[in-house]
Amino acid sequence: MQRALFPALFCGAGANALELRQLQALASDVYFGSGKTIFSEGELADNAFGLSRGIVRIYKRLSDGRHQVLSFALAGDFLGMPLSDQHKYSADAVGEVSLCRFSRSELLRLIVSSPNLMRRLIEFANRELDMAQAQLLLLGNGSAEKRVAIFLISWRNRLARVSASSSSKIVPLPMRRRDIAAFLGLKLETVSRTFARLEEKNVLRVVPEGVSLTGLEETLAAEEIPASHFAGHT
Amino acid sequence: MQRALFPALFCGAGANALELRQLQALASDVYFGSGKTIFSEGELADNAFGLSRGIVRIYKRLSDGRHQVLSFALAGDFLGMPLSDQHKYSADAVGEVSLCRFSRSELLRLIVSSPNLMRRLIEFANRELDMAQAQLLLLGNGSAEKRVAIFLISWRNRLARVSASSSSKIVPLPMRRRDIAAFLGLKLETVSRTFARLEEKNVLRVVPEGVSLTGLEETLAAEEIPASHFAGHT
DNA sequence: CGGCTACTTGACATCTATCAACCGGGGTGG
DNA sequence: CCACCCCGGTTGATAGATGTCAAGTAGCCG
Numbered sequence: 001m002q003r004a005l006f007p008a009l010f011c012g013a014g015a016n017a018l019e020l021r022q023l024q025a026l027a028s029d030v031y032f033g034s035g036k037t038i039f040s041e042g043e044l045a046d047n048a049f050g051l052s053r054g055i056v057r058i059y060k061r062l063s064d065g066r067h068q069v070l071s072f073a074l075a076g077d078f079l080g081m082p083l084s085d086q087h088k089y090s091a092d093a094v095g096e097v098s099l100c101r102f103s104r105s106e107l108l109r110l111i112v113s114s115p116n117l118m119r120r121l122i123e124f125a126n127r128e129l130d131m132a133q134a135q136l137l138l139l140g141n142g143s144a145e146k147r148v149a150i151f152l153i154s155w156r157n158r159l160a161r162v163s164a165s166s167s168s169k170i171v172p173l174p175m176r177r178r179d180i181a182a183f184l185g186l187k188l189e190t191v192s193r194t195f196a197r198l199e200e201k202n203v204l205r206v207v208p209e210g211v212s213l214t215g216l217e218e219t220l221a222a223e224e225i226p227a228s229h230f231a232g233h234t
Numbered sequence: 235m236q237r238a239l240f241p242a243l244f245c246g247a248g249a250n251a252l253e254l255r256q257l258q259a260l261a262s263d264v265y266f267g268s269g270k271t272i273f274s275e276g277e278l279a280d281n282a283f284g285l286s287r288g289i290v291r292i293y294k295r296l297s298d299g300r301h302q303v304l305s306f307a308l309a310g311d312f313l314g315m316p317l318s319d320q321h322k323y324s325a326d327a328v329g330e331v332s333l334c335r336f337s338r339s340e341l342l343r344l345i346v347s348s349p350n351l352m353r354r355l356i357e358f359a360n361r362e363l364d365m366a367q368a369q370l371l372l373l374g375n376g377s378a379e380k381r382v383a384i385f386l387i388s389w390r391n392r393l394a395r396v397s398a399s400s401s402s403k404i405v406p407l408p409m410r411r412r413d414i415a416a417f418l419g420l421k422l423e424t425v426s427r428t429f430a431r432l433e434e435k436n437v438l439r440v441v442p443e444g445v446s447l448t449g450l451e452e453t454l455a456a457e458e459i460p461a462s463h464f465a466g467h468t
Numbered sequence: 469c470g471g472c473t474a475c476t477t478g479a480c481a482t483c484t485a486t487c488a489a490c491c492g493g494g495g496t497g498g
Numbered sequence: 499c500c501a502c503c504c505c506g507g508t509t510g511a512t513a514g515a516t517g518t519c520a521a522g523t524a525g526c527c528g
Contacts (some may be wrong), residue, residue: 061334192509427516
């Protein structure tokens with residue numbers, strides 16, 4: 001069984017043994033079953049969470065019941081910035097997830113006392129900001145087809161970075177169509193139709209667990225939005 | 235003449251005299267005329283900029299010439315996070331602007347050495363992230379009318395915070411329609427039409443320098459997207 | 469005065485949302 | 499064990515909103 005994977009992933013390759021140990025000392029491992037809510041928008045953020053294993057859907061609820069998915073967190077990500085004392089969005093488990101739970105006040109004290117960790121936190125915030133801004137580009141300028149295509153490529157790249165090599169050419173899509181749609185600012189029917197259209201173009205195949213990409217990026221390379229903006233999602 | 239306003243604005247009310255002095259020691263005041271480009275996406279970020287006076291348009295260029303405006307920076311904002319060694323987007327002056335220019339390496343050294351400043355930087359990153367995520371909500375779920383309405387209210391609130399009280403009920407819009415459109419993921423014709431429609435509903439008046447709001451927020455209060463997400467843009 | 473630029477307005481095309489039917493798998497209960 | 503139901507997903511028809519193309523107006527500066 002893996003324990004407290006998050007600290008190692010968060011600190012990255014240049015891991016400093018001390019800060020790693022300090023983080024782990026504060027962490028307690030927790031588990032959430034598929035679909036469970038980890039925290040909800042507006043709640044007091046007594047705890048901070050770091051993701052060790054699995055996928056977490058980060059989203060904001062609109063008053064009419066719609067969702068905007070802000071991101072899909074992967075192992076190594078914080079679920080929200082530990083600074084604010086209130087959760088600014090909700091987080092649900094997509095599939096089963098393992099988390100590190102921290103007392104936010106303890107974590108904050110540790111981070112503030114460690115320039116190293118503080119810097120890592122800024123870098124994390126930076127990556128989150130980059131991702132959000134790339135997403136703004138996509139939602140502001142992309143057709144449904146571009147949104148889906150770029151999402152798939154970006155998602156595959158992110159997965160590849162985390163899970164080393166899942167070897168198979170199939171890109172798993174454990175989230176539901178509805179969630180993909182809510183991430184891309186589309187309706188689930190449109191996502192479904194767009195998958196179908198891309199399949200007809202022979203650039204991907206839809207399989208029950210996800211999709212397999214067969215030339216999607218080449219199609220995209222000829223397009224207006226530089227893929228470089230999206231390849232680097234962390 | 236005002237000098238080096240940025241450090242005081244960035245440090246905020248709880249300004250620590252020491253960190254303030256240190257920041258000012260590194261800053262040199264620079265001026266850009268209307269429409270001038272301060273830096274461009276992809277350039278090496280030898281300098282970091284803090285905005286003292288005026289408005290700066292932050293945007294990404296798409297390869298086909300379209301722009302996505304990411305934000306309109308106001309006095310007190312950094313133009314991009316000082317961490318990364320490369321500019322991730324471009325910045326143009328909207329009207330005349332005064333900036334503080336820092337050597338990025340010097341600034342970084344100062345910030346890393348000062349837990350106080352580091353924390354302020356994280357808080358700044360947090361605000362930027364919040365704004366970007368609120369924008370994602372808007373682009374993902376809002377009709378043209380909602381986007382324009384929420385933009386206007388959010389813009390007015392941000393201006394009010396910076397310029398104390400511009401007293402008049404007119405909200406100045408020094409940026410062009412094209413920029414508003416690029417910010418909202420719309421075309422400039424759509425923005426123009428939406429202004430016209432809102433004017434017909436008697437919730438605003440279009441004047442040469444901007445708009446005056448006459449009941450727009452009440453209209454919005456009845457809508458699905460909670461305005462609270464947008465009122466707080468910093 | 470003339471031309472440029474920003475903006476507005478109009479007619480029409482295109483794309484996505486909406487509403488609705490249908491398919492298929494997994495689980496439940498008879 | 500089978501039938502049924504429920505849920506997620508796909509597909510179809512239609513409507514509504516925004517984009518596109520084009521003309522026209524107003525203010526500004528030379």
